[in-house]
Amino acid sequence: MTKLKQEIIQRLNTEPLSDKFYGLSKLNITIPHIYCEISSSSIIAGIKDSIQEIKKYFTELDIEYKLFEVSCKGAYHYQPSISIQMPGMNAISFKNVYYNEVTNLLDSVLNNMLPMNKSLILAQYFHPDLSSWSDVPDIEDLDFFRLQNRKLLKYNGIIQANSIESYLEYGGYRAFAKILNKKTPLDVCKELEKSGLRGRGGGGFKTGEKWKLALNNPSSKKYFICNADESDFSSKSGILLIESNPHMLIEGVLIGAYAINASDVIIYINNNHKLAIERLEKALEETLEYGLCGEDIFKSAINIRISIHKGLGAYVCGEETALISSIEGKRAIPKAKPPYPSEVGLFGYPTIVNNSETIFNSVLVFRDGVDNFKQSGTYLSYGTKLYTINGNADFPGIIEMDMGKTVNDILKIVSLPENYNSIKAVHLGGPTGVFIHPDNFNNQITYDNLSKGSLWFGSGSFVILNENNCIIDITKYYLDFLNKESCGKCIPCREGTQQLLEIIKRITEKPDSNIRHDSLIRFKGLLQLKEISEVMQQTSLCGLGKNAPESVLSSLEFFDEEYEDHIFEKNCKAGVCTDLKEYVIIVDACVGCGICAKRCPTDAIIGCAKTSHFIIQDKCIKCGICLDACKFDAIKVN
Amino acid sequence: MEFEIIINNYPLKVSKGDTILTAARKNGIKIPVLCNWPELSPTGACRLCVVEIKGTPDLVPACSTPVSEGMIIQTHSLKVIKARKNLVSLLLANHPEDCLYCAQNGSCELQDIANSLNIRERYFTDKYKDQKTDRTDPSMILDMTKCILCGRCVRICKEIAKVSALEFIGRGKNMKVEPVFKKGLYYSPCIHCGKCIVACPTAAISEKSVLNQISEKIDSSDTLCSISLSPSTIAWFSANYNIKKYEDTKAFLVAALIHVGFKTVNTNSFGIEVFISEETKKVQTRLDDFKIPYIITDCPAAKTFIKNHVPDLKQFLCKIYTPQYITGTNIKKQSEANTIHTAVAPCVSLKHAAANDYLDSNSKPTCDFVISSLELDKLLRSYGISLPYANKEIASTFSAYDTSSGALFETKGGISETILRNLFAINNENQKTPKKIFDNRSDKDFMEYEFQLNNKTYKIASINGTDCLLENKEVILNSNYLFIEFRSCKHACISGCGNSLKNDFDLWKKLKKVISDYDDANHNSNVSQNQFIKGLYKENKNEDLI
Amino acid sequence: MEKYLKDLKSEIDRSEILPILIDYQEKFGFLNYDFISALSERANLPAGNIYGIASFYPQFNFSPKAKYNIKLCSGISCHLKNIKELKAEIFKHTKLNSNGFSSDGKYSFEFVNCLGACAQGPVMKINDKHYINLTKMDIIKIFHELE
Ligand SMILES: Cc1cc2nc3c(=O)[nH]c(=O)nc-3n(C[C@H](O)[C@H](O)[C@H](O)COP(=O)(O)O)c2cc1C
Ligand code: FES
Ligand code: FES
Helix, strand or coil: CHHHHHHHHHHHHHCCCCCCCCCCCCCCCCCCEEEEECCHHHHHHCHHHHHHHHHHHHHHHCCCCEEEEECCCCEHHHCCCEEEECCCECEEEECCCCHHHHHHHHHHHHCCCCCCCHHHEEEEECCCCCECCCCCCEHHHCHHHHCCCCCCCCCCCCCCCCCHHHHHHCCCCHHHHHHHHHCCHHHHHHHHHHHCCECCCCCCCEHHHHHHHHHCCCCCCCEEEEEECCCCCCCCHHHHHHHHCHHHHHHHHHHHHHHHCCCEEEEEEECCCHHHHHHHHHHHHHHHHCCCCECCHHHCCCCEEEEEEEECCCHHHHCHHHHHHHHCCCCCCCCCCCCCCCCCCHHHCCEEEEEHHHHHHHHHHHHHCHHHHHCCEECCEECEEEEEEEECCCCCEEEEEECCCEHHHHHHHHCCHHHHHHEEEEEECHHHCEEECHHHCCCEEECCCCCCCCEECCCCEEEEEECCCCHHHHHHHHHHHHHHHCCCCCHHHHHHHHHHHHHHHHHHCCCCCCCCCHHHHHHHHHHHHHHHHHHHHHHCCCHHHHHCCHHHHHHHHHCHHHHHHHHHHCCCCCCCCHHHCCEEECCCCCCCCCHHHHHCCCCCEECCCCCCCEECCCCCCCCCHHHHHCCCCCEEEC | CEEEEEECCEEEEEECCCEHHHHHHHCCCCCCCCCCCCCCCCCCCCCCCEEEECCCCCCEECCCCECCCCCEEECCCHHHHHHHHHHHHHHHCCCCCCHHHCCCCCCCHHHHHHHHCCCCCCCCCCCCCCCCCECCCCCEEECHHHCCCCCHHHHHHHHHCCCCCEEEECCHHHCEEEEHHHCCHHHCCCCCCCHHHHHCCCCCEEECCCHHHHHHHHHCCCCEEEEEECHHHHHHHHHHCCCCCHHHHHHHHHHHHHHHCCCEEEECHHHHHHHHHHHHHHHHHHCCCCCCCCEECCCHHHHHHHHHHCHHHHHHECCCCCHHHHHHHHHHHHCCCCEEEEEEECCHHHHHHHHHHHHHHCCCCCCCEEEEHHHHHHHHHHCCCCCCCCCCCCCCHHHCCCCCHHHHHCCCCHHHHHHHHHHHHHHCCCCCCCCCCCCCCCCCCEEEEEEEECCEEEEEEEEECHHHHHHCHHHHHHCCCCEEEEECCCCCHHHCCCCCCCCCHHHHHHHHHHHHHHHHHCCCCCHHHCHHHHHHHHHCCCCCCC | CHHHHHHCCCCCCHHHHHHHHHHHHHHHCCCCHHHHHHHHHHHCCCHHHHHHHHHHCCCCCCCCCCCEEEEEECCHHHHHCCHHHHHHHHHHHHCECCCCEECCCCEEEEEECCCCCHHHCCCEEECCEEECCCCHHHHHHHHHHHC
């Protein structure tokens, strides 16, 4: 054991990082290497079935091969995705390899031929000393990757998440070793401050400054917490990072704990992210074995214990004080700040809570150097940011961009030019984010509104909306989410979200025929929306309530014509708010064939054969099935 | 350390560590609050206490923000008031509109704040919460549709009562306050101390009222109605109607109640004094050997607390019935079969105890009804009676010879004080009983007293508050006290929820004053001087009266 | 449950409660009140506190789920793909009551936040099996198989 440790110390201190990087393409392989991208989403997409098929294929033919589980590139639309390197050839990547494609694919590739099904081919990893596949683009030339600035995601699709050796090979733990040898905690904090790294969790607080606060606290016990809750669900960047590179997170928390003199690190992670937890646990075991964490790390007399705390997904748990309560074994209710966690945190000790992406970035700072880090991004917002692309994107997935890029820059990557015009809006920042109107697509996305009109990325969720989506429906969706996920403690947040939701619901539903001046009442609702939003922003206890009305306010500001449409015309252009409509059967036209009654999912249509049918409005869910089913045009929409 | 801040354009000196709320209060500025409660740490849930601080864009809760030097604060600017108005309007959106029929009508804090913010219409509308009213308990009603989730009850039950019978359940719009496991309050660990009733700003938690039934019984010709007043109720009437002397109030009340139609009017002082005599006897037997602790309490909540929450101490608990029960049984024993007895008590725990005795014993109830002082006041007012009453009457037989011990008993430290007086009187009959042996005007929750008797040194302790008991459990087990007095409330019976629905320190002070004046003036201040009880004991050949 | 309790430590720290509850639910499918009471004794906490923690998360259920527990993703991506129709279809096949259980007790239904395959939405999960790229026809087929 001690020998192993010695060896690692040596390695960490001497082994230089190779400066040229050819991805999966490697020299000196003699048998086929298969790389399967495994992430939580690719598992659902069916990668496990494909793997089984691959194994079966090789055992049946009795060919020697090696199969590696690598991390996921972040491109969801390519899943399930595998890469293959044949001896002497460049590694080549395939997309959408469902289990039924496997045999054909391998048949060709093992014979150094491209598969018949050209849609499977993604790209190759170019290597000057290997022969390349003809007509297959270099992966770096693909627009999807070329237009990104992949720093954190650099090794995605390449590195093996479940192996510390793989991480060491790509330069892992060098930054920590350097720090442990040469830098005092204060140096670390100062260097981080110089790098201008700011929290990616939403607050945007300067990480270096925060660490320094905790370092200067004389308390004998301190905690460093990694916030990997990600219960926001529309943003998965942190989880992807952890799933692909758990060791980098561990290196980051080690640096953080060293910088603030904390002996305990807690990684708080949502129990729904099973794969991330599994890989983290494995990684922790390995680091313990390699002596990288635990007691007396590399004889430096520094003890850092790392533990994983499983939480259950609740959006408020992401809020740092709620997270702390949750770890303490209480209801996850946010507390009033001040005192900030850096003064009184977990169990009353000073505590630093950092977003996982922030921690990953801190490793970059120390691995590549401050200057290198500052090259990407813009003034006061340095580095890169991960965005989770959702909604009507042609290429959904997780991408990494420099800070300060515009919405258009992102759309160029994830959207086909022909669909460009149908994009109505982008919702940025998760449930507490904002709608962005195409007029503002050229504004920079950075921290706080540094320059006028710049946009705030929030959790990094990026939802593309087109003409088939109704802004009001999405506002309602997010409000409903926040209403359910609010902790329920403070009045403005609990009752405010409820009230906003009620008002918006009223707008998207069929007007109550008993109320006259209905449009007027709905219009009054609009005024109330603004009033409630103001109260919520001013008086809410935590960030959830303070930011909850953002969606409402931005939709009111930029998409007021949709509100007008709903209120006065009782019409939803996108056709989403079906509750505004009323389906009725025209008595004279109905022949009583009964097709509609049969098709109706809720049995809302009644009537005897050969006589005119009738729709029970209370049961009708406005799905429109009957409208399609009727051959006699006997159903009309009011 | 003191420094200066500016509130509403006036410079004020404040001390470091104060919150904005306390600083403002000290200077007579009223900031509305719904979730803040003096004994509890601030949670910042209701946000009504928000104030404007120069330099911060958002409003800041006064209850949980400490003052810092140079703060410039506006507590009632237009922005603040608008925010408060909207907050209360939001709260009212799903609040039932039955103020007129509500148990808290007139003393409701929400009503009060809404009124003072001049909210004159239902601005927002929402469905009412659909929560069933919990009527499982014989003495308390939980009507959670009226709950505004300020969390006072939950916190007081957890932090002060140390019972945790109520808990927040769910989150977001589904959050509510409920007894554990969705079973009713009756099946929860509740000890019925009534602290939550006092804390609740609305009528979400209230006492069960039986006033209408009593009125009917009074009117009925088949029954004879008897009533017994707890001494603190009498003190309550003294304080609220500004009658100086306790005895006057007692006489007024007796006359008034006879007018209303009660055949006999006694005070609970009788039961209390029997209680004291019995317990003195018991303590007398312990004079030689008092190694194991002995806990004396008349408080049913305190008894339940020990039985269910501190089982280690259960074996040391006194076995005697509550004074209310003693009074009730004796009155019933001596009167006709169709007597309906009503007890007036300062606390919901006695309501619960009466119902529970009945449920347990399956026999006829000792107290058919128990009402609170507040309810008695309502009853009298419904008969158009207010004090001082035109006539005075002497109480019925059981209470004609009351000593002031009965009243003193219901104040903090009263159990020890009265028992010790009696003990001294019995042991050194010649020596004049020292007054105020035990300083019951002290405000500490845990009090000790050391004294000499028959050349021996003894120690007793008085524990007020369930949290105090838990804190001092080891002390109780390890030090040899002659006896230990224990009550579940910090300010004893006079602070019960039947006397006031608020944390009314001023009222309690007044009650204390009335009682101590009565005690000072009354030289019959020792139980053994109660001729009636002496007589009863003789009749019963010194057998127990219970 | 008794066996589970036996394997548990006799003294439980407060911060371990949530992980234990999660573990228990994963093993047994639901939390029961007896377990919470037993846990509260070990942790030296009032049962109410633990019940309060558990009820904070709608993911905990206090009664067993049906044989087929259907989870339909209502994450933003799936929401945009019009899951309303799918829901209607599911309701039609399972005849659900308002409490989310079908009248024959065979199915239970709930909406969940993102199941993690947004690019392949709409997504549904029945017990442990994921169904992706759902259409109405798929649902008809799935229920046909389940019947
Ligand atoms: C409602 C709410 C939800 C949040 N959710 C998360 C989250 O899921 N992950 C996260 O890292 N931070 C989240 N935050 C931000 C944290 O409170 C905190 O600011 C962050 O962890 C600090 O880390 P940073 O300095 O690295 O950004 C949330 C905040 C609020 C108000
Ligand atoms: S009193 Fe300050 S928030 Fe309620
Ligand atoms: S939104 Fe349905 S899987 Fe993510």
